Amino acid sequence: MPTGAVIEFTSISKRFGGVAAVNDLSFTVEPGRVTGFLGPNGAGKTTSLRILLGLVNASSGTATFGGVRYRDLPHPLATVGAALEAASFHPGRTARSHLGVYAIAAGLPRTRVLEVLAQVGLAAHASQRVGGYSLGMRQRLGLAYALLGDPGVLVLDEPINGLDPEGIRWIRGFLRDMAAEGRTVLVSSHLLSEVQQSVDDVIIIARGQLVHLGPLSSLDTDAAPQTIVDSPDREALAAALTAAGISFSIGRTGLLAATGDPARLGHLAFEAGVELSVLHRQKAGLEDSFLTLVGGGHSL
């Protein structure tokens, strides 16, 4: 069973012209876990991954697998499997000959080609020209390329894009299985909801900079707690809140009070003699935390 290596970004920066696409990015990705690499479109995810894979030269900093740069790996495809967003196929080649070319280049046994095609569910389409593939099939073929060398590290850029619901369910299980086998799995996405069922850890970047790093549960914070409260006599309730110095806004289902303490609101209402019809704590979701971190998610 291949074992994963630690992916390490150390102060990676990349400037295109005068624009910083990635700025001083440092983090590590551990084996045996699925790590989500998240950020809005244009945050620098793909550039970071291409730097990691030696396809793009960093302006400064290093990115390594177990301390070794990609271009110095003695057996790159057998160490790291990568599926990048762009469809990188000659449309006139069949899936089988497409993978065959790179199996030859990497010195891998030709039997791997049909094995990985079966693994991603493309065995029946192995002899079909890739030009006729649907987006979902191309995603699977990209994944098959990543698996060709049975690598200990998987780097997947937006692997869920274009998959049908059945494919999404399949890839979630697939990612979990890969990590359970001890591999390092790094998956990028611009939607937390797309990967939140699969990932253990999250690395969030926005505008080329790291904004959050930690286990998925670390996103489950309540930075700005709110409680929804309402009354048949909304004006009296509003007056009571104002008197107690609690700021609020008017929401669809009642007043959104800026406190995480429903008991205190209940007590206030009781003292003011205001009848309550609604009182519950509004819990910020993971997605909300994510959107707050990446700056309101304007580019989503």
Place this chain on the structure above:
Amino acid sequence: MIIFLRCVSAEFAKIFTTRLWWILAIVLFCYIGLLAGGLAALFAGIQTGVISPDAVNTGGGSTDFGSLPPLIYSFASSVGYVFPVLLGALATTGEFRHQTLTPTFLATPRRGLVLGAKTVTLILVGAGFGVVALAASVGLGGGVLSAFGVNALLLDSETWLLVARTLLAMGLWAAIGVGLGVLVPNQVASIVIVLAFTQFVEPLLRLAASFLEITAKIGNFLPGAASDALVGSSFLNLANPSASAPLDWWQGGLVLLGYALVTAVIGYAVSWKKDVT
């Protein structure tokens, strides 16, 4: 070394798993076959008197074309050379166009090695195109000559040297195609340059250069002229017999190799080693 050999066989697989190579090979065979066969019939007919010299307008000039077989056989390279150039340029620019540089460089991160392997592969496949072109020019052209009773010189060692040098020329032309492909990665631009240069610009330059002794010497270093010097015969020399002495065959070969290397090295710097996004 083992990695380089793997790269070469991967490059072979790339060429032979798409349709381009055999489409070009078929067109090459038909084109050269038609030209060599047709002109062999015309020239041999005139030379043997089957076609009256009065029936063709030779401008009052000589109807002595020298030894016909080398002239006819050299159509393989003097006209067919555009095909290996196209193959090399398309094989290289296709990597940019279809973004297959990504899986290629992931499998082999040492990019110089990949470009070297591609060049070696295309030299061999280009020589294969030479075989196809010679099958047309020697096979069909020689057959027509024999039919007119002209000695096709198939047992002549000079003929076989010409064949060998044609294979070398066609291989080098494919390498020049690779160099052009990395120099101008845009596929459409590359094709336009190949066609415009080989079919129009260079023939005109060679003609213009031949008017003065000094420019004629420079004109000998044009790639097409160098190729004809390498092969040792060309209809273009026939059209222009007063041109200064061409390069020696080995000089012509070195000039072609030089074009291939210079374009590849510059192309490596301007496109091949750049970021793959």
